[in-house]
Amino acid sequence: MTAYKSNPKFYVSVDCIIFGFEDGHLKVLIHQRPYEPGKGELSLIGGFVQTNESVDSSAQRILKKFTGLDNVYMRQLATFGEVERDPGERVISIVYYALIDVNNYNTQLSDIHNTQWVDVDEMPTLCFDHNEMVQKARRMLGEKIKDNPIGSNLLPQYFTLSLLQTLYESILGTSIDKRNFRRAISEKEYIQATGMIDKESSRRGATLYRFKK
């Protein structure tokens, strides 16, 4: 074990890109950094890895602290390790992205931590390298949605195909032909129609779908 002793140790942080889908737009949860350096600047949700937890657990703990949520879709994105990335001290940051349903998280916690949703297409300047992290996460999400049913994590349990299409469009940043989209979705076994009709979003009413589990 003494062989390790000659090496330096580092602060290791976790930063989370928490995606949500609201008003037809893909959004990211951010807040004001509560301490120096960069106090008051906009920042991703983050925290430091502790000794008694794995890095993955740390990410889960942080997500729960800010949203109240457990058992969330979360994946490791990448590690950011530039020497000067944090102007205060050397911190190596391991970045995760998570997908949550904006209608189902703890808004009290949101108030406490002053979090807010910002449109991923209109990201303000964030502190440090956080904008770069968001860009990378967004590209990853675009790759994922092509063959993973990740929409289930961003949408309410029941949803119309129009809403699902809007989600795809906002993640991919493109517009999609309605008929082609509906055909493609109907071929996916993990999305199924319920008998229910949504009368909120249109006069005629739209079939509600859900993800199989």
Add this chain to the structure above:
Amino acid sequence: MTAYKSNPKFYVSVDCIIFGFEDGHLKVLIHQRPYEPGKGELSLIGGFVQTNESVDSSAQRILKKFTGLDNVYMRQLATFGEVERDPGERVISIVYYALIDVNNYNTQLSDIHNTQWVDVDEMPTLCFDHNEMVQKARRMLGEKIKDNPIGSNLLPQYFTLSLLQTLYESILGTSIDKRNFRRAISEKEYIQATGMIDKESSRRGATLYRFKK
């Protein structure tokens, strides 16, 4: 800056999965761990991140130390952060994979560090979570080769299409139809025929190709 002080620090290591292509097989460079814990066990090439270098630079330094090579294709794979992953002390490991030409690296360094190439399809048991790292890197490589000209990093400057096909087959773990393969390759603008003929590998002789840069 004092806000960070209450948090723990960690050893951070870099482990490299160095891929090479030899005798028609995809191989990984490993060696015997030179210190405890696990001294003498088989291990990926690795080392500790130092204070004066970014994590990326650290990976480059380690690669150079073991192979003598600079300017190598190397990408970050993932970070492994389980609490007990290293039985000695808590070490968070950031994993990279690299592609090198087995005919063009420093074999003196290889002797010094006792490195050896092992077939990725016949991996021995490595220490800690290193086998898991290799598996993940291999999957990543399979994804990459589908639309990146990464073969240029694993092959000599001039190569036959048969050799290129064998490379693809060993990375993807499948067999590929020769005519379909050659048509697909001929449509890629980054691979071009030279006028040269290789007379080593066959009686008839095969056209030598190269990657454009």
Add this chain to the structure above:
DNA sequence: TCAAAAGTGTTAATAGTACACCCATGA
């Protein structure tokens, strides 16, 4: 003369893209 690797086209199936109109309803 024969073993060994090089080289070469066609057809079928599948996936993706483009495109426009009628329907049901509540205000």
Add this chain to the structure above:
DNA sequence: TCATGGGTGTACTATTAACACTTTTGA
């Protein structure tokens, strides 16, 4: 009655997959 979003099918194009024989040459 009309504005709003819901719902539907077909033709074209591009990509992928399956498949077998001839050529050249050194031993």
